[in-house]
């Protein structure tokens with residue numbers, strides 16, 4: 001069913017219960033917090049103001065962004081920094097009626113510059129606990145390997161995670177995609193799975209359909225991050241549809257990094273129409289100009305999504321989550337109740 005007006009669509013999107021499945025916590029570092037942490041930790045940053053930082057956020061591809069992203073996270077030094085960063089994200093998505101989030105972090109982005117694994121994860125985990133008790137947002141943590149680094153480095157990072165395995169839901173794969181196919185991390189992913197961790201990977205953001213195949217068949221992932229370029233391969237589309245593989249799609253990220261030139265050309269609607277289990281996510285909201293509802297709203301407006309599309313996207317965000325079956329069923333019922341109330 002279509003919406004009576006853009007305002008009605010906006011209200012529907014704002015209120016529907018939803019989960020976020022693709023969010024790099026370091027990518028939620030707002031320029032204002034970057035300045036505050038730089039000051040707190042007596043670190044020089046090459047910008048005079050938050051406005052100047054925002055002006056620097058003009059990217060023509062993934063690597064352009066990553067260069068600034070790794071530079072930005074340099075202000076994160078103490079456990080408290082990671083706590084504040086993560087808590088700010090939860091407060092923000094609480095306003096978006098998100099009730100669950102599965103959050104990536106990039107430990108190698110911190111250990112490489114001398115910040116201990118434990119400092120980063122302890123701060124993040126404390127915020128996960130406080131978000132549950134204070135905001136009623138459930139969450140899980142996914143540890144990403146940086147794919148531009150070696151597999152040995154990934155294995156060493158997995159080793160560092162040993163004391164935290166009961167608090168880490170899974171492993172992921174991010175950073176520069178082209179030239180770093182999923183198969184580079186065969187052993188690291190096999191080891192993570194043997195330890196009982198779930199597996200996800202970025203693939204098909206800039207990389208070809210072959211990388212998506214590898215993520216599925218070699219890394220044996222349970223969820224696909226991005227996956228846009230899968231649509232170039234009809235056999236791959238069939239495979240993703242038949243397995244109901246969740247795709248964590250990030251529309252404003254795709255626009256910012258020139259994966260699409262215009263949101264009106266974004267493949268999200270096509271994915272839904274093909275029967276793929278697509279979800280909407282923010283990726284790195286402070287860098288790409290929008291949190292969860294901004295991504296829903298911008299895409300709904302550009303692609304003329306109707307109520308059924310929004311409901312499908314919100315439901316997919318729970319179906320594709322690592323919540324248990326009971327929590328998923330409860331969330332799907334919550335969505336049905338919300339729709340009934342909205343229509344009534």
Ligand code: HPA
Nearest residue numbers: 024174175176202283284
């Ligand atoms: O969008 C992304 N792609 C790959 N790596 C990343 N690391 C943070 N964000 C991203």
Ligand SMILES: [Zn+2]
Nearest residue numbers: 024174202283
């Ligand atoms: Zn990402």
